[in-house]
Amino acid sequence: MHFDLPMDLYEKRKRENVFETEFFPEFEAGNINLVGVAIYIEDRYLKEASLRVALDQIARLYAETNVCRQLAICRSQREIQKAREQGKIALLITMEGAEPLGTDLDLLRIFYELGIRSIGLTHARSNAAGHGGIFASTGSSPQGLAEFGRNLVRECEALGVIIDLAHINPAGFNDILSIMTRPPIVSHTNVRRYYDIERNINDDQIKMIGERRGVIGVNSVLVSPKAEQSTLEHYVDHIEHIANLIGVDGVAIGFDFFEFIYRQWPESAKKELAEKFTTPHFIPDLRNHSHSRNLTRKLIERGFNDEDIEKILRKNWLRIFEQWL
Numbered sequence: 001m002h003f004d005l006p007m008d009l010y011e012k013r014k015r016e017n018v019f020e021t022e023f024f025p026e027f028e029a030g031n032i033n034l035v036g037v038a039i040y041i042e043d044r045y046l047k048e049a050s051l052r053v054a055l056d057q058i059a060r061l062y063a064e065t066n067v068c069r070q071l072a073i074c075r076s077q078r079e080i081q082k083a084r085e086q087g088k089i090a091l092l093i094t095m096e097g098a099e100p101l102g103t104d105l106d107l108l109r110i111f112y113e114l115g116i117r118s119i120g121l122t123h124a125r126s127n128a129a130g131h132g133g134i135f136a137s138t139g140s141s142p143q144g145l146a147e148f149g150r151n152l153v154r155e156c157e158a159l160g161v162i163i164d165l166a167h168i169n170p171a172g173f174n175d176i177l178s179i180m181t182r183p184p185i186v187s188h189t190n191v192r193r194y195y196d197i198e199r200n201i202n203d204d205q206i207k208m209i210g211e212r213r214g215v216i217g218v219n220s221v222l223v224s225p226k227a228e229q230s231t232l233e234h235y236v237d238h239i240e241h242i243a244n245l246i247g248v249d250g251v252a253i254g255f256d257f258f259e260f261i262y263r264q265w266p267e268s269a270k271k272e273l274a275e276k277f278t279t280p281h282f283i284p285d286l287r288n289h290s291h292s293r294n295l296t297r298k299l300i301e302r303g304f305n306d307e308d309i310e311k312i313l314r315k316n317w318l319r320i321f322e323q324w325l
């Protein structure tokens with residue numbers, strides 16, 4: 001439920017058929033049937049260009065879907081079902097950080113009409129909706145959501161836009177849950193027990209998601225602060241930890257593979273990421289969607305039964321879509 005495809009398509013907007021040539025082989029090898037593709041605005045486009053870049057990213061998704069017959073942008077449970085029956089890859093358009101909306105709630109309706117079906121209010125930075133959790137064990141803003149953020153949560157619930165708690169700071173996390181009535185998701189995160197930063201979620205937060213029958217997607221890039229502990233084995237430790245706390249119905253996949261973007265960056269951008277956030281440690285045998293079968297194999301080795309594996313890899317997200325879309 002998290003992949004930074006739109007920003008990459010946007011940077012390659014002069015080229016045609018990027019998905020089919022660069023990503024489709026990996027998706028096919030990994031047998032990926034659905035992916036949440038996140039509209040995200042890089043700092044250099046803030047604030048004036050946020051809205052235009054977001055719209056352009058969505059335009060690229062439609063253009064790519066037009067030339068690659070294997071893709072289907074899905075807006076409802078019925079469309080997801082249809083895409084799966086046709087053996088297509090269902091794209092669910094999501095938004096990571098509400099910056100494109102500015103402070104204009106009416107724009108949510110427009111993005112909804114364009115196909116956005118999930119929103120995380122913030123990335124690591126602050127915006128008109130609220131504040132992100134920082135990449136340190138303390139020090140995020142103690143402030144919860146702004147008035148705009150609270151209204152946004154209510155409007156998302158009314159429209160049927162899944163609210164995603166990935167990245168939000170601890171105070172904002174509590175605020176969102178105090179407003180929400182539907183099952184929440186955390187699309188891509190890790191457990192603080194193994195990587196203690198406020199960008200990740202602690203045991204109490206995991207239990208709060210479980211109590212509301214929500215689902216947590218496990219991220220592949222913040223498995224450990226140490227490179228040598230960033231392994232597939234340890235990725236499964238995160239899954240197991242969540243399953244032990246709230247049951248296997250509450251845990252799913254949110255790979256957030258972004259090595260393909262990281263690789264394209266100049267050294268200066270990598271340095272900036274390390275200073276602002278952290279150095280990502282990519283798991284050697286879980287680096288892109290073609291590696292998904294390695295995870296299935298590891299889950300079998302670790303003793304998860306078929307029914308549990310089906311829930312983790314597919315059914316838990318599908319249950320959320322049934323409830324929201």
Ligand SMILES: [Zn+2]
Nearest residue numbers: 096166167188
């Ligand atoms: Zn993210």
